Amino acid sequence: MQSPLRHGRAALGTTIAGGALAALSQAPERASRVLRHRYPTVAVTGMTGVGKTRLADRLSRRASSQSSEETGKEVGSAVMERRTRRTTRLRGYRFRVVPGENAATRLGALDEVFHDEPVDGVLHVVAHGYATPRRTAGTSGAAMATRDEQLAAELEDWSITAHRIASMAVRRERPTWLVIAVTKADLFADDIAAAVDYYSPGSGSPFGDKLDELRALAGGAKLSIDVLPVCAQGGGRKSPLPDKVATEMLGRLELRLAQLSGHV
Structure with a gap:
């Protein structure tokens, strides 16, 4: 018959081992939470030609390749x-x-960031109708598109993304944030306020109406929306949007991302 002392030691050993195993099993989850807190995941979305990659390069301090305007080639x-x-x-x-x-790769990427591994926030990039036109695959010659056509394409693209955001937001307890980045501000430097208004909730614009629908679907309290103008690269002091102003715009966007992510 096992002595009470020996039995107690065995029970204690079992408790310690069980606790150690439980701690080890929880370690990856804790590490994941720490990683998400310090390095939240941000989906950068938007139609082709609005400058998503270039903006992400600026925000990540990565050297960008030359733009399509400088090289004469398509990017993306x-x-x-x-x-x-x-x-x-x-x-x-x-x-x-x-x-x-x-x-298909785009739809797969949307599934990944909004369903498989839901992101912490969304940076949706628009260009106020000034997205760089892209040729349809398999065609040659210069791509042509009017500003109205680009605005319509942008709205159609947003409808797809908004549906995914709403689906993600209703499945999670914590709020989701969305920042609309209005890029290429140097192309409408005298009309920036109107551009920001066009992309704002409650503005009555086609895009604003879509945002109102999204907030209704996702729950207004669970979805914060900001609209900020930005320019990946400004010009000289006499240009419509000098580099100093473009840097200040980028700084305001970075500050808002930091606030939304709890970094400041």
């Missing part, structure tokens, strides 16, 4: 691109740039 990617921003305070972001082309 048909697969999801990843960027990571790290700061000296061991904080930052993990950007997931969703391709804008309407292809």
Whole structure:
């Protein structure tokens, strides 16, 4: 018959081993929570030609390749691109740039960022109708599109993304944030306020109406929406939008991302 002392030691050993195993099993989950807190995942969405990758490069402090205007070639990617921003305070972001082309890879990327591994926030990029036109696959010659056509395409693209955001938001307890980044501000430097209003909830514009619908579906209290103008690259002091102003715009966007992510 086992002595009470020996039995007690065995029970204690079992308790300690069980606790150790439980701690080990929870370690990956805790590490994941810490990682998400310090490096939240941000989906960068928007139609092709609005400058998603270039903006993600600026935000992640990654050197961008030359623009399509400088090289005369089309840019963009048909697969999801990843960027990571790290700061000296061991904080930052993990950007997931969703391709804008309407292809199977795009739908797969949307599923990944909004369903398989839901992101912490969304940076949706628009260009106020000034997106760089892209040729349809298999065609040659210069791509042509009017501003009205680009605005219509942008709205159609947003409808697809908004549906995914709403589906993600209703499945989670914590709030979801959305920032609408109105890029290429140098092309409408005298009309920035009107552009921001066009993309704002409650504005009565086609895009504003879509945002109102999204908030109704997702729950207004669970979805914060900000609209900020931005320019990936400004010009000289005499240009419509000098580089100093473009840098200030980027700084305001970075500050808002930091606030939404709990970094400040």
